[in-house]
Amino acid sequence: MTTQVTSSPKALVTQTAEREIRIERIFNASRERVWNALTDPTLVAQWWGRGNKLVIERMDVRRGGHWRFVEHAEDGTYGFEGRFREVKPLERIEQTFEWDGEPGHVSVDTTTLEDLGDGRTKLVSVSLFHTEEDLKGMVQAGMEQGINQSYAALDRLLVLPH
């Protein structure tokens, strides 16, 4: 099948404060479709791990619920986990995030979706790291590239018939 997007746009990634990063990305899909792709484990498994196999060990999308994903990449497995702080359907998810490689180094990620009214949806994700060093570590670990690979996989999922 043909896709609506010929090339994957890059996410706009900016450091907005000493320990804060803001990511902005537009998807060619309704807010409801993007929301489902963020919160339905069957869909999350298809894009979150940069297109690699992703095992969802826990994903309880409600305040206080836990999540834990394991990505199986060519060079090894990568575990990620956290907890949901707030879930406002279609609009907003606030959750913690940590990578097994730096256990206990936790960021708080707030993702909001805005319906652009023309079949497109703007996703904004703000990550507040615990320290400036934690932010630098995540940037150096390839955060931006990983996000763009995952969002490209999400683009491919969103153009599938539904």
Next chain:
Amino acid sequence: MTTQVTSSPKALVTQTAEREIRIERIFNASRERVWNALTDPTLVAQWWGRGNKLVIERMDVRRGGHWRFVEHAEDGTYGFEGRFREVKPLERIEQTFEWDGEPGHVSVDTTTLEDLGDGRTKLVSVSLFHTEEDLKGMVQAGMEQGINQSYAALDRLLVLPH
């Protein structure tokens, strides 16, 4: 039996930065005994929950290991959890901490033990909260009273014959 301490000393609790609290407390026991009381689940269960029944659901004391405790108090149950960032035997434990009542609001607690050379041990615990608001919330929730109650229970454990 009689105890060496006739009244429980208060921990010295100070706010050392916008989002940091430092706790200092001396125990009448060797560093090894205090270390064991902090890291052996059978012992932790006897003091950590302010003297209340404490169920230790997880406690894997090593870098990346998780912990989860549930305190059964008269007015209800209180769950706490986190993950170990660093464990240096007898000297230092760095771990995350969150309370189920404010899920995803995580502090990083660094506890160090100093052998005072006279059979006493100084414990210093520094908590770095994610935000100033998180610190205020924990203080208002009765952090200091809870800690003093737990340390009093730890005093009682440390004077038992071993």
